Amino acid sequence: MTATDGAGSPPRRRRRVRGPEHAAWKPPLGRVRRTIREIGFDFITAGIIVLLFVAYQLWGTGFAEASSQNKLKHQFKEPAAAAPAPATTTAPAEDSPALGAPATGVPGPPEGTAIAHLRIPKIGVDKYVVEGVTESALRQGPGHYPGTPLPGEPGNAAIAGHRTTYGAPFYSLNELQQGDSIFVTTDKGAFHYTVDQIEIVKPTDIAVIGPTSDNRLTLTTCNPRFSATSRLIVVAKLTDLPATPTPTIAPAPVVIAATNLGTGDHGAWPDTLLYGAIFVVLWVGVRLWANRRRYWKWIPFVAGIPICLVPLWYLFENAIRLLPNNI
Numbered sequence: 001m002t003a004t005d006g007a008g009s010p011p012r013r014r015r016r017v018r019g020p021e022h023a024a025w026k027p028p029l030g031r032v033r034r035t036i037r038e039i040g041f042d043f044i045t046a047g048i049i050v051l052l053f054v055a056y057q058l059w060g061t062g063f064a065e066a067s068s069q070n071k072l073k074h075q076f077k078e079p080a081a082a083a084p085a086p087a088t089t090t091a092p093a094e095d096s097p098a099l100g101a102p103a104t105g106v107p108g109p110p111e112g113t114a115i116a117h118l119r120i121p122k123i124g125v126d127k128y129v130v131e132g133v134t135e136s137a138l139r140q141g142p143g144h145y146p147g148t149p150l151p152g153e154p155g156n157a158a159i160a161g162h163r164t165t166y167g168a169p170f171y172s173l174n175e176l177q178q179g180d181s182i183f184v185t186t187d188k189g190a191f192h193y194t195v196d197q198i199e200i201v202k203p204t205d206i207a208v209i210g211p212t213s214d215n216r217l218t219l220t221t222c223n224p225r226f227s228a229t230s231r232l233i234v235v236a237k238l239t240d241l242p243a244t245p246t247p248t249i250a251p252a253p254v255v256i257a258a259t260n261l262g263t264g265d266h267g268a269w270p271d272t273l274l275y276g277a278i279f280v281v282l283w284v285g286v287r288l289w290a291n292r293r294r295y296w297k298w299i300p301f302v303a304g305i306p307i308c309l310v311p312l313w314y315l316f317e318n319a320i321r322l323l324p325n326n327i
Contacts, residue, residue, distance in 0.1 A: 065167035068140035158209035170221035193236035268321035
């Protein structure tokens with residue numbers, strides 16, 4: 001005989017619950033599905049890091065360059081006279097080396113100091129030029145090759161500039177044509193150059209910034225954009241002053257100090273790998289912390305991501321040093 005309740009109907013059987021009664025409970029994933037999920041998450045993370053690095057190159061470095069240009073603007077000394085006489089040095093002999101700092105004689109300006117104001121109206125360039133073409137110098141703006149004459153002086157004054165990073169001063173250099181004007185102001189005066197030729201050379205072809213008997217300005221940058229397989233060269237001739245002024249003092253000999261028109265700093269590899277390893281360790285720690293939590297899994301990310309961004313920033317700073325100086 002079956003027991004009944006007060007209404008005479010048989011009692012209801014209790015429903016058996018096979019798991020936690022919490023509404024958000026889900027069955028645990030198997031090992032294969034967990035592995036696939038983690039690999040997918042790692043690929044997404046790697047993609048985000050690549051995008052952040054590209055954004056840092058294209059825009060983040062521009063803020064640093066703008067700050068440096070503002071400082072150089074206040075540092076630069078305007079010419080004392082409107083129409084000074086040309087500098088009293090001559091271009092090196094045709095068979096002498098062309099790059100590097102003078103081995104003897106009066107030393108050039110200190111690296112990183114403002115030596116000229118460069119304006120190219122057609123492509124909107126209005127930058128202050130620093131002495132030197134090292135990675136640290138070109139972060140501030142276009143850089144003058146040590147050992148070449150200063151703009152306005154007889155010979156081949158050579159200037160390098162970034163194409164896509166650190167303000168990208170030479171981004172549109174390829175748009176120049178013969179006859180376009182380039183204006184350069186130094187503490188010796190204002191000089192007007194006219195574009196004479198444009199060419200693309202190999203990175204190892206340093207002859208383009210070698211000594212010449214005329215008075216010219218050579219601009220160099222990486223080519224094509226976002227790459228460094230070759231170099232874009234723009235040569236301009238001085239038009240407002242005599243191309244070959246009378247020399248009075250012989251130049252000091254110079255020594256070869258470069259093997260090409262810009263390479264990366266291979267000495268940045270140890271720091272790049274170090275900060276990369278620190279970032280990976282911290283990120284793995286954040287992921288393990290999140291996986292061990294049953295609820296509120298977003299807390300480790302909120303706390304850990306800002307910490308991970310510190311070594312990531314240093315990683316970007318060193319990784320960009322591996323790229324050619326004027327990319």
